[in-house]
Amino acid sequence: MLAVFDLDGTLLNGDSTGLWLWERVKRSPLRALAVLAAAPVAAPMVIMPRTRRAGASILLWIATAGLNEQKLRESCARFGEAFRAGGSSLSWRTGGMTALQAHLRAGDRVVVVTAAPAILAQALIGPLGHPIEVLGTSLKPRAGGWVADIHCRNQRKCQALAEAGHGEQWAYAYTDSLDDLPLLRGAERPVIVKGGKAAERRLFRAGLANGRAAAW
Numbered sequence: 001m002l003a004v005f006d007l008d009g010t011l012l013n014g015d016s017t018g019l020w021l022w023e024r025v026k027r028s029p030l031r032a033l034a035v036l037a038a039a040p041v042a043a044p045m046v047i048m049p050r051t052r053r054a055g056a057s058i059l060l061w062i063a064t065a066g067l068n069e070q071k072l073r074e075s076c077a078r079f080g081e082a083f084r085a086g087g088s089s090l091s092w093r094t095g096g097m098t099a100l101q102a103h104l105r106a107g108d109r110v111v112v113v114t115a116a117p118a119i120l121a122q123a124l125i126g127p128l129g130h131p132i133e134v135l136g137t138s139l140k141p142r143a144g145g146w147v148a149d150i151h152c153r154n155q156r157k158c159q160a161l162a163e164a165g166h167g168e169q170w171a172y173a174y175t176d177s178l179d180d181l182p183l184l185r186g187a188e189r190p191v192i193v194k195g196g197k198a199a200e201r202r203l204f205r206a207g208l209a210n211g212r213a214a215a216w
Contacts, residue, residue: 001171003103004161004183007114007121007136009176010193010216011096016124017056017116019090020079021063034062049154049179057147065145072139072146073119080123095216096193099174104130108171111135113160113183115153135160155182174214181206 008015025031038058045055064072082088103110111133114121118136125134135157140149152160157180162168173180173187176194184190190208192199195215203211 001103001106001108002166003100003108003110003172004166004170004174004187005096005100005110005112006175006177006180006183007112007116007124010174011093011100011112012090012124013093014090016090016120019088020076020120021059023079023082024063024075031062031065035059038062052153053148053151056151060139061142061145061147063145065143067146069141076117076120076123079120080127083124084127093193093216095214096174099191099214100132103172104132109133109166111161111164111166113152113157115151115157117148118152133164135164154179158182158186161186178202178206184208184211 005011008017025035042055042058045051045058048055064075067075079088083090100110110130112121112125113135114137116136117139118134119139121136122134125132135152137152138149139146150156158168161170169186169188171187172189172191173183174191174193175183176192178184178192184192184203184206185208188210190203190211191214192203192211193214193216195213199213203213
Protein backbone atom coordinates (compact mmCIF):
# COMPACT_ATOMS: atom_id res chain seq x y z
CA MET A 1 0.00 0.00 0.00
CA LEU A 2 1.04 3.59 -0.60
CA ALA A 3 0.97 6.20 2.17
CA VAL A 4 1.36 9.83 1.10
CA PHE A 5 2.39 12.54 3.56
CA ASP A 6 2.52 16.31 3.32
CA LEU A 7 5.58 17.81 5.05
CA ASP A 8 5.04 21.26 6.61
CA GLY A 9 2.38 21.21 9.31
CA THR A 10 1.99 17.44 8.96
CA LEU A 11 5.36 15.85 9.67
CA LEU A 12 6.94 19.14 10.73
CA ASN A 13 5.57 21.72 13.16
CA GLY A 14 6.29 24.70 10.91
CA ASP A 15 7.20 26.11 7.51
CA SER A 16 10.56 24.65 6.50
CA THR A 17 10.94 26.88 3.44
CA GLY A 18 10.13 30.07 5.33
CA LEU A 19 12.61 29.22 8.08
CA TRP A 20 15.36 28.31 5.62
CA LEU A 21 14.88 31.56 3.71
CA TRP A 22 14.77 33.59 6.91
CA GLU A 23 18.04 32.01 8.10
CA ARG A 24 19.67 33.17 4.88
CA VAL A 25 18.13 36.64 4.89
CA LYS A 26 18.89 37.54 8.50
CA ARG A 27 22.62 36.93 7.99
CA SER A 28 22.78 39.56 5.25
CA PRO A 29 21.76 43.21 5.81
CA LEU A 30 21.46 43.66 2.04
CA ARG A 31 19.09 40.70 1.68
CA ALA A 32 17.10 41.91 4.69
CA LEU A 33 16.65 45.35 3.14
CA ALA A 34 15.60 43.76 -0.15
CA VAL A 35 12.99 41.63 1.61
CA LEU A 36 11.61 44.67 3.44
CA ALA A 37 11.32 46.51 0.14
CA ALA A 38 9.65 43.55 -1.62
CA ALA A 39 7.37 42.48 1.24
CA PRO A 40 4.44 44.84 0.47
CA VAL A 41 4.16 43.23 -2.95
CA ALA A 42 5.33 39.67 -2.30
CA ALA A 43 3.49 39.00 0.98
CA PRO A 44 -0.07 39.47 -0.40
CA MET A 45 0.89 37.40 -3.44
CA VAL A 46 2.00 34.50 -1.25
CA ILE A 47 -1.35 34.49 0.53
CA MET A 48 -3.39 34.10 -2.66
CA PRO A 49 -3.25 30.63 -4.29
CA ARG A 50 -3.12 31.95 -7.86
CA THR A 51 -0.15 34.23 -7.21
CA ARG A 52 1.58 32.18 -4.51
CA ARG A 53 4.26 30.78 -6.82
CA ALA A 54 5.22 34.22 -8.12
CA GLY A 55 5.24 35.81 -4.66
CA ALA A 56 7.30 32.99 -3.18
CA SER A 57 9.72 33.22 -6.10
CA ILE A 58 10.42 36.87 -5.33
CA LEU A 59 11.45 36.04 -1.77
CA LEU A 60 13.27 32.90 -2.88
CA TRP A 61 15.31 34.87 -5.41
CA ILE A 62 16.33 37.46 -2.84
CA ALA A 63 17.47 34.77 -0.42
CA THR A 64 19.40 32.76 -3.02
CA ALA A 65 20.88 35.44 -5.29
CA GLY A 66 24.54 34.61 -5.91
CA LEU A 67 24.23 30.87 -5.28
CA ASN A 68 25.11 28.31 -7.94
CA GLU A 69 23.56 24.84 -7.74
CA GLN A 70 26.32 23.43 -5.52
CA LYS A 71 26.05 26.34 -3.07
CA LEU A 72 22.26 25.99 -3.07
CA ARG A 73 22.56 22.32 -2.12
CA GLU A 74 25.11 23.15 0.54
CA SER A 75 22.78 25.77 2.03
CA CYS A 76 19.94 23.24 2.26
CA ALA A 77 22.28 20.64 3.74
CA ARG A 78 23.47 23.08 6.43
CA PHE A 79 19.87 23.91 7.29
CA GLY A 80 19.16 20.18 7.64
CA GLU A 81 22.21 19.71 9.86
CA ALA A 82 21.19 22.59 12.12
CA PHE A 83 17.68 21.15 12.33
CA ARG A 84 18.98 17.74 13.40
CA ALA A 85 21.28 19.37 15.96
CA GLY A 86 18.34 21.16 17.56
CA GLY A 87 19.44 24.59 16.35
CA SER A 88 16.08 25.44 14.81
CA SER A 89 12.56 26.17 15.96
CA LEU A 90 11.47 23.48 13.52
CA SER A 91 10.77 19.99 14.89
CA TRP A 92 9.11 16.72 13.91
CA ARG A 93 5.50 16.30 14.96
CA THR A 94 5.21 13.28 17.20
CA GLY A 95 1.90 12.11 15.73
CA GLY A 96 3.15 12.47 12.19
CA MET A 97 6.34 10.54 12.78
CA THR A 98 4.44 7.84 14.67
CA ALA A 99 2.11 7.35 11.69
CA LEU A 100 4.99 7.42 9.20
CA GLN A 101 7.00 4.84 11.12
CA ALA A 102 3.93 2.60 11.49
CA HIS A 103 3.56 2.55 7.70
CA LEU A 104 7.24 1.74 7.26
CA ARG A 105 7.02 -1.13 9.76
CA ALA A 106 3.99 -2.46 7.91
CA GLY A 107 6.00 -2.54 4.69
CA ASP A 108 3.99 0.23 3.00
CA ARG A 109 5.59 2.50 0.44
CA VAL A 110 5.89 6.04 1.80
CA VAL A 111 6.06 9.21 -0.27
CA VAL A 112 6.41 12.75 1.07
CA VAL A 113 4.94 15.25 -1.39
CA THR A 114 5.35 18.89 -0.48
CA ALA A 115 5.17 22.45 -1.75
CA ALA A 116 8.61 23.01 -0.23
CA PRO A 117 11.58 22.84 -2.61
CA ALA A 118 12.39 19.18 -3.24
CA ILE A 119 16.07 19.86 -2.56
CA LEU A 120 15.23 21.26 0.89
CA ALA A 121 12.74 18.50 1.74
CA GLN A 122 15.30 15.86 0.80
CA ALA A 123 17.86 17.47 3.12
CA LEU A 124 15.37 17.00 5.98
CA ILE A 125 13.92 13.59 5.09
CA GLY A 126 17.00 11.83 3.66
CA PRO A 127 19.01 11.65 6.91
CA LEU A 128 16.16 9.73 8.58
CA GLY A 129 17.62 6.73 6.80
CA HIS A 130 14.30 5.27 5.66
CA PRO A 131 13.20 4.34 2.13
CA ILE A 132 11.04 7.46 1.73
CA GLU A 133 10.55 9.06 -1.68
CA VAL A 134 10.45 12.86 -1.70
CA LEU A 135 8.55 14.94 -4.28
CA GLY A 136 8.46 18.72 -4.10
CA THR A 137 8.70 22.03 -5.88
CA SER A 138 11.43 22.19 -8.48
CA LEU A 139 13.65 25.26 -8.71
CA LYS A 140 15.30 26.90 -11.68
CA PRO A 141 18.07 29.50 -11.96
CA ARG A 142 17.13 33.01 -12.99
CA ALA A 143 19.28 36.15 -13.12
CA GLY A 144 21.81 34.84 -10.62
CA GLY A 145 19.30 33.45 -8.11
CA TRP A 146 16.66 30.72 -7.91
CA VAL A 147 12.88 30.77 -8.39
CA ALA A 148 10.13 28.17 -8.31
CA ASP A 149 9.74 26.18 -11.51
CA ILE A 150 6.89 23.69 -11.00
CA HIS A 151 5.09 24.54 -7.75
CA CYS A 152 4.10 21.26 -6.11
CA ARG A 153 0.79 22.20 -4.47
CA ASN A 154 -2.90 21.35 -4.80
CA GLN A 155 -3.61 19.30 -7.96
CA ARG A 156 0.06 19.43 -8.92
CA LYS A 157 0.85 17.09 -6.00
CA CYS A 158 -1.35 14.45 -7.61
CA GLN A 159 0.35 15.02 -10.96
CA ALA A 160 3.75 14.62 -9.33
CA LEU A 161 2.67 11.30 -7.82
CA ALA A 162 1.35 10.08 -11.18
CA GLU A 163 4.53 11.14 -12.97
CA ALA A 164 6.58 9.25 -10.37
CA GLY A 165 4.66 6.08 -11.20
CA HIS A 166 2.22 6.00 -8.29
CA GLY A 167 -0.98 6.23 -10.30
CA GLU A 168 -3.98 8.36 -9.46
CA GLN A 169 -5.10 6.69 -6.22
CA TRP A 170 -3.33 5.72 -3.01
CA ALA A 171 -4.28 4.00 0.22
CA TYR A 172 -3.55 6.83 2.68
CA ALA A 173 -3.03 10.60 2.49
CA TYR A 174 -2.08 12.80 5.44
CA THR A 175 -2.12 16.61 5.36
CA ASP A 176 -2.92 19.59 7.56
CA SER A 177 -4.56 21.67 4.82
CA LEU A 178 -7.59 21.48 2.55
CA ASP A 179 -5.40 23.08 -0.10
CA ASP A 180 -4.45 19.41 -0.52
CA LEU A 181 -8.05 18.43 -1.21
CA PRO A 182 -7.13 16.73 -4.53
CA LEU A 183 -4.59 14.64 -2.62
CA LEU A 184 -7.19 13.68 -0.01
CA ARG A 185 -9.74 12.80 -2.67
CA GLY A 186 -7.27 10.43 -4.29
CA ALA A 187 -6.89 8.42 -1.07
CA GLU A 188 -8.95 5.52 0.18
CA ARG A 189 -8.29 6.72 3.74
CA PRO A 190 -7.73 10.48 3.81
CA VAL A 191 -6.59 12.03 7.08
CA ILE A 192 -6.52 15.74 7.89
CA VAL A 193 -4.14 16.46 10.73
CA LYS A 194 -6.41 18.69 12.73
CA GLY A 195 -8.57 17.19 15.41
CA GLY A 196 -11.98 18.16 16.67
CA LYS A 197 -15.47 18.58 15.31
CA ALA A 198 -14.55 21.57 13.13
CA ALA A 199 -12.04 19.47 11.17
CA GLU A 200 -14.56 16.67 10.82
CA ARG A 201 -17.15 19.12 9.45
CA ARG A 202 -14.61 20.44 6.93
CA LEU A 203 -14.00 16.89 5.71
CA PHE A 204 -17.72 16.24 5.43
CA ARG A 205 -18.34 19.48 3.49
CA ALA A 206 -15.50 18.53 1.16
CA GLY A 207 -17.30 15.29 0.34
CA LEU A 208 -14.80 13.06 2.13
CA ALA A 209 -17.22 10.77 3.89
CA ASN A 210 -14.39 8.30 4.55
CA GLY A 211 -12.07 11.04 5.89
CA ARG A 212 -10.68 11.16 9.39
CA ALA A 213 -9.49 14.06 11.53
CA ALA A 214 -6.43 13.26 13.64
CA ALA A 215 -5.28 15.49 16.51
CA TRP A 216 -1.50 15.51 16.07
